[in-house]
Amino acid sequence: MNQARWVVLMSEGAGRLWLFLVLLFLYLPILVLAVMGLNDSVHYTLPFAFTTRWYEDLAGNERLLQASFNSVAVALANTLIATTLGTMAALAFARYRFRGRTALQLLLFPPITIPWLIIGTSMLVLFFWTGIGRGLHAMLLGHVALSLPYVIIVVGARLASIGPDLEEAAASLGATPFQSLVRVQLPVMAPGIVAAALFAFAVSFDQFVISYFLAPPGVSVLPVEIFSAIRKGFTPEVNAISTIMIVVSMTVLLLFARLSKFGGER
Amino acid sequence: MSAVDVRNVTKRYGATTALDRVSLAFPNGSFFALLGPSGSGKTTLLRALAGFVEPDEGMILIDDQDVAHIPSFRRNIGMVFQNYALFPHMSVFDNVAFGLTVRRIPRIQVRQRVGKILELVRLDGLDHRKPRQLSGGQQQRVALARALVTEPRVLLLDEPLGALDKKLRQDMQGELKRIQRTVGITTIFVTHDQEEALTLSDHIAIIDEGRLIQVGEPGEVYDRPYTRFAANFLGDANFLSGPVQDSGIMVDRVGHVATTSPLPAGEATLAVRPERIRLVAPDTPAQGNRIEGHVAERVFSGASLTYTVQTDAGPLRVLRQNADGDVIDTGERVALVWSADHSVVVED
Numbered sequence: 313m314n315q316a317r318w319v320v321l322m323s324e325g326a327g328r329l330w331l332f333l334v335l336l337f338l339y340l341p342i343l344v345l346a347v348m349g350l351n352d353s354v355h356y357t358l359p360f361a362f363t364t365r366w367y368e369d370l371a372g373n374e375r376l377l378q379a380s381f382n383s384v385a386v387a388l389a390n391t392l393i394a395t396t397l398g399t400m401a402a403l404a405f406a407r408y409r410f411r412g413r414t415a416l417q418l419l420l421f422p423p424i425t426i427p428w429l430i431i432g433t434s435m436l437v438l439f440f441w442t443g444i445g446r447g448l449h450a451m452l453l454g455h456v457a458l459s460l461p462y463v464i465i466v467v468g469a470r471l472a473s474i475g476p477d478l479e480e481a482a483a484s485l486g487a488t489p490f491q492s493l494v495r496v497q498l499p500v501m502a503p504g505i506v507a508a509a510l511f512a513f514a515v516s517f518d519q520f521v522i523s524y525f526l527a528p529p530g531v532s533v534l535p536v537e538i539f540s541a542i543r544k545g546f547t548p549e550v551n552a553i554s555t556i557m558i559v560v561s562m563t564v565l566l567l568f569a570r571l572s573k574f575g576g577e578r
Numbered sequence: 579m580s581a582v583d584v585r586n587v588t589k590r591y592g593a594t595t596a597l598d599r600v601s602l603a604f605p606n607g608s609f610f611a612l613l614g615p616s617g618s619g620k621t622t623l624l625r626a627l628a629g630f631v632e633p634d635e636g637m638i639l640i641d642d643q644d645v646a647h648i649p650s651f652r653r654n655i656g657m658v659f660q661n662y663a664l665f666p667h668m669s670v671f672d673n674v675a676f677g678l679t680v681r682r683i684p685r686i687q688v689r690q691r692v693g694k695i696l697e698l699v700r701l702d703g704l705d706h707r708k709p710r711q712l713s714g715g716q717q718q719r720v721a722l723a724r725a726l727v728t729e730p731r732v733l734l735l736d737e738p739l740g741a742l743d744k745k746l747r748q749d750m751q752g753e754l755k756r757i758q759r760t761v762g763i764t765t766i767f768v769t770h771d772q773e774e775a776l777t778l779s780d781h782i783a784i785i786d787e788g789r790l791i792q793v794g795e796p797g798e799v800y801d802r803p804y805t806r807f808a809a810n811f812l813g814d815a816n817f818l819s820g821p822v823q824d825s826g827i828m829v830d831r832v833g834h835v836a837t838t839s840p841l842p843a844g845e846a847t848l849a850v851r852p853e854r855i856r857l858v859a860p861d862t863p864a865q866g867n868r869i870e871g872h873v874a875e876r877v878f879s880g881a882s883l884t885y886t887v888q889t890d891a892g893p894l895r896v897l898r899q900n901a902d903g904d905v906i907d908t909g910e911r912v913a914l915v916w917s918a919d920h921s922v923v924v925e926d
Contacts, residue, residue, distance in 0.1 A: 477659055477661060477663035478663055478665060480628070480630055480650070480657075480659070480663065481657070481663035481664075481665070481724075482651075482665075482676070482680075483629070483630075483650040484628055484629075484650055484651075484653075484655055484656065484657040484725070485656075485676050485677035485680065485724065485725075485728065486651050486654065486677050486680050486681055486728060487676070487677075487680040488651055488680070489651075491680050495676070495680070496665055499667045500665070500666060500667055502667075
């Protein structure tokens with residue numbers, strides 16, 4: 313009896329320890345990065361001396377500011393385009409039967425698993441070949457292509473949980489397809505759409521490989537700018553900007569997690 | 579005059595025929611049950627009336643207008659869905675008002691009509707609740723009010739009481755009947771529950787494998803089923819078969835069983851309802867049909883008992899009211915007696 317209890321307690325304790333180690337492994341580097349962004353020493357030496365000078369320096373760094381602005385602009389445009397197109401596609405997949413529907417749905421998944429490096433390379437080749445070239449517009453195109461499958465899957469999951477009944481109920485009550493879309497379907501889909509939009513934002517904002525391939529000299533987004541800054545020398549300034557990026561991304565993803573859980577309910 | 583008239587409607591899904599040349603007239607103001615097992619096509623028929631299924635052939639007339647190829651939102655129908663399909667993001671008031679606001683009816687009128695209909699379904703005072711804050715029965719009433727408020731030409735109900743528990747279902751049956759009578763609207767409802775069909779409706783259509791088997795008033799269909807399927811699906815029945823001989827049939831090892839219904843030539847099958855058979859002691863003299871046997875099984879269900887009597891014609895079921903509390907034990911010999919009026923000729 314007692315021994316069994318002891319074994320249970322031990323295994324529970326071991327489980328907790330394991331979980332703690334995993335979280336430590338995941339978050340310790342980020343924590344060090346954030347702390348060092350607030351440390352006065354350029355060479356990361358201890359003892360820790362609090363300063364906000366790296367953040368102040370950021371404000372004067374034109375290149376970083378321009379890159380941040382580009383990042384946010386591309387991410388917002390991507391969110392708008394990918395969410396709109398993706399929602400429309402999800403509606404079509406959920407409500408209509410058409411030729412090639414299954415094939416198209418299956419084709420949504422491979423881009424998620426294909427390494428970004430390969431997608432980036434192929435996009436560069438394609439854009440070069442078609443004359444689209446490099447630049448923010450090319451990055452935007454790349455990001456939209458990359459985030460579309462995620463949007464379609466997230467919105468599609470929400471739609472699947474709603475079913476066709478509400479649409480039929482609206483139609484039986486005399487609502488035109490447009491009235492039904494605006495007054496019934498979109499409001500009910502809203503949590504899914506918002507979650508998908510946050511995801512699309514995060515995909516674009518955090519994207520490095522594709523942005524790096526499609527960035528012409530002189531134009532840059534935040535992850536690319538950070539990368540080139542590191543190559544020149546690792547200043548605590550990079551820690552500061554990285555911390556800001558992490559905070560933005562984590563906020564967005566936490567909101568996403570919250571809303572997509574929302575999406576599970578009716 | 580019929581409000582709704584279905585003529586030769588056929589619907590195929592690939593190789594399967596969901597509706598096979600169904601013709602059915604729904605009289606104005608009737609409460610019409612479409613009864614059949616799952617997969618019989620009854621729901622397809624209802625959905626064709628609603629406009630969610632487009633028939634391959636045939637016409638659907640609502641007030642003499644063919645709506646077979648007109649989209650649902652132009653049909654002016656009301657429908658209550660099996661799971662109610664209330665709009666989860668709208669209040670009770672907004673749910674009910676939906677059909678009026680999409681028609682751009684002035685706000686004052688909307689308020690008046692919604693108030694009136696909520697009173698009719700006895701939901702006044704719950705206007706601001708969300709559907710998820712309501713009980714199953716209340717949700718059902720909201721769905722009904724929402725379907726009725728636009729004063730549609732026909733009300734369609736898809737298994738309206740299927741999601742409710744038994745007690746609530748009985749209450750709602752009464753409510754539904756009261757509301758239907760007050761409004762006077764032609765109502766068509768789909769059910770697989772024979773008891774619901776019998777208690778609620780004034781007309782029943784039995785549907786099986788996409789075909790219309792029989793239409794009539796509940797008593798008529800119950801007393802004179804056309805087919806073995808109809809006899810079995812609406813109520814319970816015993817069947818006896820054999821060659822036809824002077825206003826009856828000869829049943830193997832049992833003898834002559836009489837009927838008053840007209841007989842075909844050759845072989846015939848008779849259906850006898852379990853409650854139309856009386857159980858008597860073997861030596862009791864009696865008029866009409868008579869078969870002897872012994873009680874093989876007894877099922878007690880409170881107000882009544884069902885006996886399975888093993889006879890030379892096979893096992894026959896007899897339903898007996900538990901009126902005086904005398905119960906026949908298994909193994910006892912009994913005679914089954916019934917009048918020729920109660921043997922009904924059915925098609926196989």
